[in-house]
Amino acid sequence: MVELQAGRGEWFCALAWARSLGEQGRQSDALEVLAPYLATGWWTAVEAAAELLEGWGRADEAIEITRVRMEARHPMALESYTRLLARHGRAEEAFTLLRPHISEPSLAAALVDVAAPAGRDEEAAALLAARTEHRCSDFPWCCRGLDRDTAIGLLATIRERQGRIDEAIALLRPDGNTLLNRKQLAALLARHGRLDELRAAAASDDSGHAVRQLARLLEELGDVEGAIATYRQPDRSGAHNPNQAVELAQLLARHGRGTEAIDVMRLQADAHNGDDWILHILADLYLDQSRPEDGLAHLDALADARGGEEYWDLYWMRLPLIAARDGVDEAIAQARAHPEGMTSYAAPHMAELLASTGRTEEAVAVLRPHALANRHDLAEYLIDLGRIEEAVAVLHQDKPRPPQPSTTTAWSEEPPF
Known part of the structure; x- marks a missing residue:
């Protein structure tokens, strides 16, 4: 099926089939699969072919097809071409090509990377040092995007690579507010x-x-208590940051302290009632700790505090908790009784619950009435059931063929599928 679709203009099938052929040692056949896509000048196809060629040990060919696009002035080709050169013993040449483009952020980063194998770290550092004197007045127009802070960061990367750690730290510290x-x-x-x-x-x-x-480093060093204390400092301005609270909860859960993790997220849920991502994490923690009853009770209390309003984007996270407490059938029944339970966006949550307990046929039945809105979920379950042709038909339903891209330009951003 993948081979068939590859010849029908499905790029991702073509790429997967080419990779498979390459793994079988059929490199010529793999390149033939990609040839129609490469002929359009589409950069994504060029990049993929170059990656395959390099992986097969045919670096010169990878370099050549990238060079052609670079000379056609494709905006992304120069970086790929020079990085390829540097990986294959031509770092000096790569550095020379990149040097005039120091003002472009992505190419400046490439220059820093190729400077080491080229033995030209100091030259790259001097170019960047000159940029650190610039103060932006109209970012990004006045500096073409390579602002002072980015230049400092790249210069610090070079100094760290050279083992000049104190210099790298000193470079980054003066702009600590950035x-x-x-x-x-x-x-x-x-x-x-x-x-x-x-x-x-x-x-x-x-x-x-x-x-x-700091918390990650302390955890790696075995100082779990120290890592936890890092997040719990009350005098720190970010101590009540929800993102840090989530990281603390995950840290606690990793070390068997799930009850404490729940307490951390309960505080966040109470403070940010209605923030679905916080409630989702809290519900998952209750589920992981085999406490569905407590989880549902807390979600009920939060819903009451919102006046009993429970839109689907907040309601659906209850389903695994209800299933753990009362069974999947009860969870599905309650979901269908919800005012939004018969919508296309509710169907995937019910289908996922059914499929997770091995009831994939029922998951398919739930998604069928909403196939157009949920084609990828439905196709995935059909594939799990071995119904491949049916899955492909679902993915192709009401899918118009795109216009064929022009082949008269040197390169194109329009995908040939």
């Missing part, structure tokens, strides 16, 4: 085990980056 540099600084401190400095950064960190890195 989110990008704070994130990089926290990761750098963690990588080099600079615990005291990381603790100092976490103490005044409202972005969460230093706190997260």
Whole structure:
């Protein structure tokens, strides 16, 4: 089926089939599958073919097809081409090509990466240092996107790579109020085990980056209590951040302290009643701790505090809890009784519940009336049942054929499928 669809303009089938043929040693056949897509000049196909060729040990061919697109001035080709060169012993050439493009962020990052194998770290550092003096007045227009903070971050990357850790830290610290540099600084401190400095950064960190890195490092070092305490500092400005609360709950759950994890998320749910992502995490924790009754009771209390209003986007997370307490059939019955229970967006939640207990045929039956809105879910269950042709028909229903892209241009962003 994949082979058949590959020849009918289905790009993802073509790519999967080409990869499969390559794994079987049929490289020529694989390239023939991709040839119609490559002929359009579509960059995605070029990039995929280059990746396959490189993986097969045919780097020169990968470089060549990428070079053609680069010379046609495709905006993404230069980075791919130079990175390919650097991976295959031509880093000097790559650096020379990238050097004039230091003002473009993605190409500046590529320049930093190829500078090491090219032995031109100091030259790259000098180019970036010149950019660190620039103060943006109209970002991104005045600096074409490579602002001072990005340049500092890239320069710090070079210094860290050279083993000049103190210099890298000093570069990132003066701009500590910049989110990008704070994130990089926290990761750098963690990588080099600079615990005291990381603790100092976490103490005044409202972005969460230093706190997260410190907690992760302490956990890796076996200091679980220290990691937990990092999130629980009451004098930290981000101590009540919902995202950090979730990280704390996950940390507690990983170490068998599920009840404490639930307590953390209950506080968040009470403070942010109606935030579905928080309630979803709380419901999952109750389920993981085999406490569906308590979970449903808490969700009921929160719903009452909202005046009893329970739209489907908040209601559906109850279903696994109801199923754990009363069985799947009761959960499905309650779901169908909900005012939105017969909608197309409610069907996937019921289908997932049925399929998770081995009742895939019933999951298919639930999705059938809403097939157009849920074609991917329905097709997946049909595939699980071995009904492949039926799944393909579902995916193709009411799917118009796209116009054929022009082949007269040097390159195209229009997918040939």
